[in-house]
Amino acid sequence: GAGVSQSPSNKVTEKGKDVELRCDPISGHTALYWYRQSLGQGLEFLIYFQGNSAPDKSGLPSDRFSAERTGGSVSTLTIQRTQQEDSAVYLCASSVPGLSTDTQYFGPGTRLTVL
Amino acid sequence: KQEVTQIPAALSVPEGENLVLNCSFTDSAIYNLQWFRQDPGKGLTSLLLIQSSQREQTSGRLNASLDKSSGRSTLYIAASQPGDSATYLCAVTGGYGGSQGNLIFGKGTKLSVKP
Numbered sequence: 284g285a286g287v288s289q290s291p292s293n294k295v296t297e298k299g300k301d302v303e304l305r306c307d308p309i310s311g312h313t314a315l316y317w318y319r320q321s322l323g324q325g326l327e328f329l330i331y332f333q334g335n336s337a338p339d340k341s342g343l344p345s346d347r348f349s350a351e352r353t354g355g356s357v358s359t360l361t362i363q364r365t366q367q368e369d370s371a372v373y374l375c376a377s378s379v380p381g382l383s384t385d386t387q388y389f390g391p392g393t394r395l396t397v398l
Numbered sequence: 399k400q401e402v403t404q405i406p407a408a409l410s411v412p413e414g415e416n417l418v419l420n421c422s423f424t425d426s427a428i429y430n431l432q433w434f435r436q437d438p439g440k441g442l443t444s445l446l447l448i449q450s451s452q453r454e455q456t457s458g459r460l461n462a463s464l465d466k467s468s469g470r471s472t473l474y475i476a477a478s479q480p481g482d483s484a485t486y487l488c489a490v491t492g493g494y495g496g497s498q499g500n501l502i503f504g505k506g507t508k509l510s511v512k513p
Contacts, residue, residue, distance in 0.1 A: 316500060328500040374441060385430060387501060389442040
């Protein structure tokens with residue numbers, strides 16, 4: 284079956300521009316997560332959606348970052364007025380919380396480069 | 399807040415050797431712990447998940463143990479192969495500053511298995 288997919292796989296943008304990153308979770312997974320992996324910083328949590336509940340935005344680094352999840356499925360992470368420090372790999376994951384496993388399944392990521 | 403540490407940061411072993419990767423976390427009130435593998439330029443692959451009530455999980459040549467009270471987990475790889483070369487990441491959910499949802503990651507151990 285299909286795993287988590289992300290698009291684009293690579294994105295190069297100029298400082299100050301807005302970017303949108305897309306995540307398609309595994310069908311039927313009610314939870315969706317965004318993480319960021321920066322060189323030297325490791326993997327950091329950004330935002331978490333669970334069903335129809337209000338998202339946990341506690342990991343978003345600034346108000347330039349926002350995310351939506353439409354229809355409980357596809358999610359878009361938007362970064363406004365990009366800065367060079369936003370350059371990183373953005374990873375999306377999905378899971379079916381409540382099951383005994385609760386494993387998070389990751390997509391291949393979007394590599395964002397801000398020039 | 400919850401912090402995850404992995405030691406060593408890098409490890410190089412000859413093929414066939416058994417090895418242990420270490421992970422420690424500062425707050426023992428976790429929900430679960432996951433071990434992942436990341437190949438260069440790729441997303442994360444879940445290897446094993448241990449619920450907080452469990453002591454260990456096994457999959458093939460991999461065995462992960464969890465000692466929640468001391469805040470430690472180990473990943474044991476038996477009879478290592480060059481194909482095991484990757485970065486291994488440990489992550490927990492829960493603990494102070496965490497939640498039942500998002501993963502808090504260590505910085506990983508980069509493993510190289512020499513033929």
